[in-house]
Amino acid sequence: FQRGDAERSGRGRSESGTILTLSLCLLASLSVCFCVCGAEDSAMENIVTEKKAEESHRQDSADLLIFILLLTLTILTIWLFKHRRFRFLHETGLAMIYGLLVGVVLRYGIHVPRDINNVTLSCHVNSSPATLLVNVSGKFYEYTLKGEISANEVSDVQDNEMLRKVTFDPEVFFNILLPPIIFHAGYSLKRRHFFRNMGSILAFAFVGTVVSCFIIGLLMYGCVMLMKQIGQLGGDFFFTDCLFFGAIVSATDPVTVLAIFNELQVDFDLYALLFGESVLNDAVAVVLSSSIVAYQPEGDNSHTFEAMAVLKSFGIFLGVFSGSFALGVATVSLTCPHVTKFTKLRDFQLLETALFFLMSWSTFLLAEACGFTGVVAVLFCGITQAHYTYNNLSPESQDRTKQLFELLNFLAENFIFSYMGLTLFTFQNHVFNPIFIVGAFLSVFLGRAANIYPLSFLLNLGRRNKISSNFQHMMMFAGLRGAMTFALSIRDTATYARQMMFSTTLLVVFFTVWICGGGTTQMLSCQHIRQNEAELLHELERVGVDSDQDNSVSGVFLQIGPDGIERRSTKQESAWLFRLWYNFDHNYLKPILTHSGPPLTATLPACCGPLARCLTSPQAYENEGQLKDDDSDLILNDGNISLTYGDITVSTDGESLCFGTELTCVSELRACDWLQEGRYYVLSVICNWLQKNACQSA
């Protein structure tokens, strides 16, 4: 019994002691890190110039180390929270808190006076070239342009070197940290639900974001006018600035809410609506804000209304968005699936994964190089990769790519949020104006409301599966602002207006992430949103269907009498459009781009025979007999399938199918269905499942 005793006490002690020890270790490392930062500068005098770069590199390492340790601390605490099942604070909220704490220490705890040598040299020249050659007593040094600094900043900058050191180039967020986040969102989009609610999602993303942007812009303009009246405005603030603010705070970030949704297995339609909306409205907000910035009337006063300029901005919006969309979809669908389809790359998973990664990255770079928006392109690239390329990958590579982008997303996201916390204290040009802040909170709230409720009402006119009022409240509540809003607002903080926007945006993000994010669980139970489908899924899963796979039964609208679960039925919006798209995708795109789908030789007209044979992969013939189309469950319209299990009977409206007989040869059934003018498309999964269970038992 002695051993059991030791074991128990060891376990107890280790649990409680670990976090303490670890936190102490990390705090010690952090302080070492600060010390290193501090020590550099004092020793910096009378050293030759060459060494300066080395010193600066050491300091950069130390600065970066601060962030890495911050992230480590965050991860450990996340673990503790997950372990204890705390749900009132999400990891991103936590990252912000740690960022805030370190920010306070950096701001008030450490003061590193700026090295005098660094300040100097306001050589007066005529232009600001990207590269500058400086002649220092015969030796030439090359300098690169970092950016403009406002006049009042010049003195600030000299104040505290430390704060300046931990300030990253804002472009880092756009070019390094956001792309993996956005790509991951696209890549992990639950496609079935996404396509099923496509109409509503597009409406929320496009109409909703624009509405929200203008409402916020107008309200803020009123607010700014008020401030001008009472003399609280310390600089220029134009209507375009207000609209810009509207655009950036219209980008919602669902990470917190969706993480909880995922854990609680909340209704999949709500999940798809929220996720799809927030992913797409990020893209819309980016393009919208850049076209607002591009608004330049030709007259002297550059902030008046001018129809031509508005039209031009609108044109830019359309051009950039569609360009980025086309680029993201086209480059990927033209190269990556073909590469993975025709080469036997699947034998070498490392090559496959590397190729996948490089192709996705090159889409981003290509979009940026062509003047489109890389972030938008990468989103659609992710969706396309998931839709086509993913099916061609070997199972190992499917796991690898998923895990890789999951990791990159996790690191980037937590980095951004902890940086957000940090920057509240380390950013040196905050402009906090109470009126503006109150106005912003109010208008953000109203803008979200003006987005969700009217649109839901309009959409409900067309949807059979209505967006119920508690769903609407939940969507209203889940309008958090996050990484994208932050990245957009920090991108340019040169003017007074932009600085005020940045400070206010930070507060909006903090508030929504902590309050709305933390209250999700409560809100869900308050709105009586239960995991209705999830329960069914779980039940089915127990029977034998794998719900993790994309082709789970969750897309079916089950009607189960005796269990008392609500009867649900759906009418897809604009189903004919999707049926068209689905037919095209299934018959032509899928066979061309992937191994799945019917062989092209069967779907293309006879005259295209040679081409069809050339484009069809050998596997397609082998697959022909099988049901191997993961995404065939796109549409299920008009027909209601009612499924009772226990004693299995599936009935499609009117006709009752008795299994073991009719459904044994599912592919035949499906072929008929296609002919029945889209009356119903039985989900491949149900078929599989039934084949496995019912048919075998028959």
Place this chain on the structure above:
Amino acid sequence: FQRGDAERSGRGRSESGTILTLSLCLLASLSVCFCVCGAEDSAMENIVTEKKAEESHRQDSADLLIFILLLTLTILTIWLFKHRRFRFLHETGLAMIYGLLVGVVLRYGIHVPRDINNVTLSCHVNSSPATLLVNVSGKFYEYTLKGEISANEVSDVQDNEMLRKVTFDPEVFFNILLPPIIFHAGYSLKRRHFFRNMGSILAFAFVGTVVSCFIIGLLMYGCVMLMKQIGQLGGDFFFTDCLFFGAIVSATDPVTVLAIFNELQVDFDLYALLFGESVLNDAVAVVLSSSIVAYQPEGDNSHTFEAMAVLKSFGIFLGVFSGSFALGVATVSLTCPHVTKFTKLRDFQLLETALFFLMSWSTFLLAEACGFTGVVAVLFCGITQAHYTYNNLSPESQDRTKQLFELLNFLAENFIFSYMGLTLFTFQNHVFNPIFIVGAFLSVFLGRAANIYPLSFLLNLGRRNKISSNFQHMMMFAGLRGAMTFALSIRDTATYARQMMFSTTLLVVFFTVWICGGGTTQMLSCQHIRQNEAELLHELERVGVDSDQDNSVSGVFLQIGPDGIERRSTKQESAWLFRLWYNFDHNYLKPILTHSGPPLTATLPACCGPLARCLTSPQAYENEGQLKDDDSDLILNDGNISLTYGDITVSTDGESLCFGTELTCVSELRACDWLQEGRYYVLSVICNWLQKNACQSA
């Protein structure tokens, strides 16, 4: 039969057509990319300054895109080579060839004249601060120091903007690309073989590298003297420069050879010797070169011999190397294993992987921040992680971390090699001197010979398992120069001497990678190096042992009579030292840091009871009865185990163990062995395997 026909013809056509199509696609993309690059500059005039940064960003994207597409092309061709089993050209050699081609196009095909606005502004000032504020008609712009440019470069730089654009900051290699490569090397070191040949590896790495460095340095100094005599030297070239050259070309890179070894499953001892040597001598070369640079006599002439300065350099070498080593080992072993041991992080693989990644990265940053060498620290960090932390990870995270670093290593390596090819044409200050080049090739050859042959002779005096002469020839042949040599030589190309070194180094790398790398298969068969152990392994594997796992039987020295395979026996060098280390590691470090090993309560003296109980993980008690020590197969000395399978009999010298009876309780046997004064340590794997097979059948 029609379908079969279509299938076959489709398969044939797709195979042949794919590469053509893909190459065309990629070439098209590359040219688009070049166009974008070209178009930027011509439109760059009369645009406001703010837009310039944007343009520059677009251009950067296009430049980076060139490299990404290059890598993609490389991957596709690698696939083709692997598919067709071409072994005469390794992927790195291929990457270099593509790099060369693109370099030629950039150099001679595209001429982008430098924008006039960019050239300007040699404002004469007294110092070169890290940050420069420039006052442009009232607005302030911030510039950051990029580096010194030699006077003759100033005019060159203006010549072709394109070439300048594709030139990366040399520090990128050291701070971004090399760390994952080196970490991966450490993490994937086959530890068993590494530790078994530790003495020889250390001798080759330390003594060998220093010998090679000085021999090359001396020979090159002679060469330089000769050049001075006949007036071919166009600038200063001191003895320290020669030594520096010796240091950088002494870093061998085994990727090419080892890849082939791995494929052919060549002798594990040779593999371990080569891999261990090249991994460690990278570290030695880095530190050696930096201490040669630090050599600064106090007198007027800074290139005379001065004992104090030499001692100081030696001190720096020792200090930096041991500092980096200690930091790499200490930070990891103090934090990461504890974190993974005491927290139940293994339930959340994403967190675990992220933490692992961050801890490894922070080791690099910490070393850099403290003024040590991050690359060296990261190597030992990798070894430590593999030795301790790896055992605590969940199986999923073990896979994830391995795959992650494998991918990073692959991408970084191919990037470096393709950049190498590119830079042969795009670097603008090449100094090719025939005498220097011939001298360099000769001295590299002689330096390697003076490293391998004398050391092998000396080591063979102490080794029972001699390094045979064909192994020595193979090691001589496998002394390729690669990424590390390149990164060291490109780091500083400011002076004439350094430029000549850089150009020559490039040629050495090209030659060794193409000729030595390509000829490995021939050389192996020429030297009659067969996969002797590999065959055995394969046989055993067939029987039931998994050779992929770390605890494979390959470490055992098998003596198989009837099969006619050579009888091999080993005497470990300085076995007592390793036995000491092994005992310490097994009894104290492993139990403290991981879940494996005996519980501390058993190994520590009774007085440390509470401490031992606190530090022992709950799992250790559970594992106590089992054999769960993956690395217990470190030492197998003095005793010969002969194993005949077919009818299984294992005999340890003198005593014959008949299985099914004595070996059923393997842990008991082991316990006795430990007591028998290190007479023999039966490999846990053999035991496991026997337990599985022999004992079950008994």
